[in-house]
Amino acid sequence: MASTETGAAAEAAGTTDEPAAGAAPAPRGNAVPDGSGDLAGLEAGLDALDTTVSARQPWLRTLTAKAVPPLVAIALVLGLWQLAYHFEVKDHYLLPSPVDVARSLQDKWLEGTLLDYVWTSVSRGALGFLASVVIGTPLGLIVARVKPVRAAIGPILSGLQSLPSVAWVPAAIIWFGLSDATIYAVVLLGAVPSIANGLVAGVDQIPPLHLRAGRTIGARGLTGIRHVLLPAALPGYLAGLKQGWAFSWRSLMAAELIVNAADLGTGLGQLLEQGRELQDMSWVLSAILLILVVGIGIELLIFAPIERRVLRSRGLLVKS
Secondary structure, three states, X not given: OHHHHHHHHHHHHOOOOXXXXXXXXXXXXXXXXXXXXXXXXXXXXXXXHHOOOOOOOOHHHHHHHHHHHHHHHHHHHHHHHHHHHHOOOOOOOOOOOHHHHHHHHHHHHHXXXXXXXXHHHHHHHHHHHHHHHHHHHHHHHHHHHOHHHHHXXXXXXXXXXXXXXXXXHHHHHHHHOOOHHHHHHHHHHHHHHHHHHHXXXXXXXXXXXXXXXXXXXXXXXXXXXXXXXXXXXXXXHHHHHHHHHHHHHHHHHHHHHHOOOHHHOOOHHHHHHHHHHOOXXXXXXXXXXXXXXXXXXXXXXXXXXXXXXHHHHOOOOOOO
């Protein structure tokens, strides 16, 4: 009887080893119910969201997706051009047909001079652009990091960037005469402000935490500029380089249109001016077309791949 009463008392006090109905089993040993399984599932889900599945597309589909839209746009422009020629929106000697312009380009090609015209302008533009990068990059760094210099020079750079490049041609001719120095001076004055302002904008967009972290690990002076400042400012700097090239090319064409001498060689700008002097619209439109093709080609072959690579490395552009 005594043992029966003791068991009943223990059961009433809830000291038995059997868990209550509907209650979770007590953990055994060192196990602690910390929800680690749910946390692991949440992490896996976040990783899946961050992971981009890049499936290789068939080359034909990729080529079609990239080539068809510009080809359709070109066909539309040529069609409208041909309609304007057909309905004589302007007299035929003022507005030649696409076939007439193509024939003019063919004549220049058969003469063996077309590539010389293109190379003369491209080499001038490339050399002027590289010189602009050498000058504009340190100038942009100084303006971005030294406040008194920025207060003094920053507005001037912005004003020079908005100044039409052709405005420098008369002054450059007075300074340097009809020479290559005049052309390169105009190119530099057109491109350097754009490159410097692009770098300034890129530096301004760097989070201060990145700069403090670089100083903490000892990246100071030129080391900090090379390993922290320039890489962090690269997207803005690249935009400045693209704009600098555009200004270089525009400035070069403006200079070549006006600075015309026999010993300078013939670039695309001089070719355009020769067509104007001869009142040959097919010649003029051929030169304009070549200038446009070179500008688009440099953008697509050089700057666009670099920009995609930089943006993709920073997670700003993902493959689909």
